[in-house]
Amino acid sequence: MAGILFIISAPSGSGKSTLVSELRKQVSGVDFAVSWTTRAPRGSEENGREYNFTTREEFQRMLAEGVFMEHAEVFGSFYGTARQSLKDALSAGHDLVLDIDVQGAAQVRAKMPEAVSIFVMPPNPRVLRTRLRNRSRAEGVVDEAEVFRRLGAARKEIENYREYGYILVNDILDRAVAQLEAIVLAERYYRNGESIAYRSRRVLEVAAACLQFNSQERLGPVLEAFGLLDSNGQQQLIFEEDSDEEDSEEEDSDKDKKDPHDD
Ligand code: ADP
Ligand code: 5GP
Numbered sequence: 001m002a003g004i005l006f007i008i009s010a011p012s013g014s015g016k017s018t019l020v021s022e023l024r025k026q027v028s029g030v031d032f033a034v035s036w037t038t039r040a041p042r043g044s045e046e047n048g049r050e051y052n053f054t055t056r057e058e059f060q061r062m063l064a065e066g067v068f069m070e071h072a073e074v075f076g077s078f079y080g081t082a083r084q085s086l087k088d089a090l091s092a093g094h095d096l097v098l099d100i101d102v103q104g105a106a107q108v109r110a111k112m113p114e115a116v117s118i119f120v121m122p123p124n125p126r127v128l129r130t131r132l133r134n135r136s137r138a139e140g141v142v143d144e145a146e147v148f149r150r151l152g153a154a155r156k157e158i159e160n161y162r163e164y165g166y167i168l169v170n171d172i173l174d175r176a177v178a179q180l181e182a183i184v185l186a187e188r189y190y191r192n193g194e195s196i197a198y199r200s201r202r203v204l205e206v207a208a209a210c211l212q213f214n215s216q217e218r219l220g221p222v223l224e225a226f227g228l229l230d231s232n233g234q235q236q237l238i239f240e241e242d243s244d245e246e247d248s249e250e251e252d253s254d255k256d257k258k259d260p261h262d263d
Contacts, residue, residue: 004095004187005086005112006030007105007164010120011154012075013132015170016099017050019120022177023097027184031094033085036062039077043139069111072103075149079104095184102160109163116187118180119164119212123171124225128154155226166207167215169222182206 010016024030036052038059047053054062059078063071071080081098089096098108108115122128132150136142161167166183170176186207188194196203208214223229 003090003093004184004191005108005115006095006097006184006187007108007115007117008097008099008120009102009105009117009157009160009164010170011122011128011157012150013128013135013154014120014122015131015173015176016120018173019168019170019176019180020097020099022173023180023184026177026181029094030184031085031089031092031096033081033089033096033098035079035081035098035100036068037077037079039075039079043135070100070104070107072101072107074101074103075153081108095188102157102163105160106163116166116183117164118166118168118183118210119161120168120170120176121158121161121219121222122154123169123222125151125154126225127171155228158223158226158228161219162212165212166210167212167219168210169218179206179210183210 008016008020020032024032034048034050034052036054036059038054038056039051041047041051041053045051056078059080062068062082063078063080067082067084068080069083069086071078073079079101081100081104085098086096098104100108105117109117122131129147129151132147133142136147168176168179182203185194185196185203189196189200189204220229
């Protein structure tokens with residue numbers, strides 16, 4: 001079986017790590033490329049599991065040696081995917097998921113246009129803020145400045161959604177996981193002729209509905225919420241001062257969800 005390369009991008013806090021970790025529990029043969037980064041570990045992150053953590057000097061040395069298939073500077077830190085991750089996955093006949101930002105995704109697409117690209121959207125800025133805060137809380141510290149920095153970047157990243165083949169709106173987790181799973185199975189079916197048995201029709205329908213060109217209806221409210229449909233120059237993300245009560249809305253629904261960084 002030829003491995004398929006899946007690129008997943010999303011504004012930070014949208015839920016990509018959660019989705020990828022759920023996908024890998026449910027679908028076998030999907031490897032995850034553990035990136036290299038110069039940022040410090042967060043919460044319960046472990047070297048070699050979520051990331052390979054390194055220094056800026058070491059990262060620059062690796063970059064000069066051509067270790068990375070793509071790299072980018074995101075929020076002031078360097079991130080890169082080692083070429084070796086792809087070699088390992090391909091030699092094992094596995095698919096490979098890259099969780100990379102929009103800059104890295106553009107580099108990979110330019111070299112490997114056959115890669116399947118998926119953009120994950122949060123439903124709206126308020127939910128994104130809540131998720132970023134909840135994650136910070138779970139990691140022990142709510143860094144408001146960092147939360148707002150990532151929120152500010154979200155809209156710019158969302159502007160790149162047109163570059164991606166598939167769009168997921170990560171509102172209800174189970175639904176988004178089922179959609180991601182359907183995309184992987186459908187691509188295996190179309191590219192490798194891999195059987196998806198009795199679920200085939202439903203899986204193919206779910207995946208097809210996530211294709212970017214079939215996503216306008218789902219996308220409209222998200223783009224509007226992020227101020228991207230506004231034609232009269234309103235380019236700012238505007239957050240109403242909300243109460244803790246509103247923040248706790250998703251907090252309650254989050255209770256049973258495991259933080260992927262706890263794995
Ligand atoms: P990313 O990898 O995109 O930065 P994470 O996967 O770390 O984002 O998710 C950010 C936070 O949002 C985590 O606390 C996670 O548990 C939570 N989360 C992810 N998806 C959902 C969802 N559909 N509903 C509610 N909370 C979610
Ligand atoms: P975080 O620090 O929240 O884990 O990730 C910040 C951003 O860096 C996310 O958009 C994530 O997708 C991106 N990222 C993580 N690893 C890589 C990588 O190897 N290359 C690139 N280009 N971006 C990465």
